[in-house]
Amino acid sequence: MPxxxxxxxxxxxxxxxxxxxxxxxxxxxxxxxLTKKVILSPPRVFSDYEGYESPVSGKWIAGRRxxxxxxxxxxxRPYEAGERQEFERRRVAVDRELDKTVDxxxxxxxxxxxQHDEGxxxxxxxxxx
Ligand SMILES: [Zn+2]
Numbered sequence: 001m002p003x004x005x006x007x008x009x010x011x012x013x014x015x016x017x018x019x020x021x022x023x024x025x026x027x028x029x030x031x032x033x034l035t036k037k038v039i040l041s042p043p044r045v046f047s048d049y050e051g052y053e054s055p056v057s058g059k060w061i062a063g064r065r066x067x068x069x070x071x072x073x074x075x076x077r078p079y080e081a082g083e084r085q086e087f088e089r090r091r092v093a094v095d096r097e098l099d100k101t102v103d104x105x106x107x108x109x110x111x112x113x114x115q116h117d118e119g120x121x122x123x124x125x126x127x128x129x
Contacts, residue, residue, distance in 0.1 A: 003102060006035035013040065015109045030113065041101045052091060 006014045008029035016027050026035045039060075051062040056074040061067050071077065 003106065005038050005040045005105070007038045008033035008035045012112070013038075013105075013109060015106060041098070041105055052094065 001017045001019055002023075003015050004018045004023050006016065006026050006029075008014070008031060010029070010031055010033060012029050012031055012033075012035075014027050014029055014035055018025065024037065026037060029035050051060060053059070054061050054070045054074065056076055057070055059066075059070060061070050
């Protein structure tokens with residue numbers, strides 16, 4: 001399940017695990033405000049097709065359908081033989097970066113939650129996943 005990021009009007013960032021269908025269900029911030037969904041880092045999605053950032057549009061491509069749409073909208077074609085190896089090499093590097101980013105975001109969020117007493121509800125929610 002991907003982790004989505006939400007931000008309240010005070011600028012607090014709340015991370016929640018959500019199914020894709022439930023991603024618009026915004027959590028309440030530990031300060032009491034309602035949050036809005038934001039994209040600070042691309043959500044990690046485990047699907048039939050490993051997600052990637054479109055090199056042309058910069059959008060996060062999370063599945064086969066999104067890929068077909070992106071190719072159509074950007075007027076691109078899939079990689080051909082030989083290009084594929086280069087793509088794979090970069091994808092592995094991007095994946096490593098992403099894993100690091102997600103770890104950092106989660107860690108930062110846990111740290112900020114432990115600094116607020118009001119954070120206990122949100123923290124428990126985060127733990128339950
Ligand atoms: Zn807040």
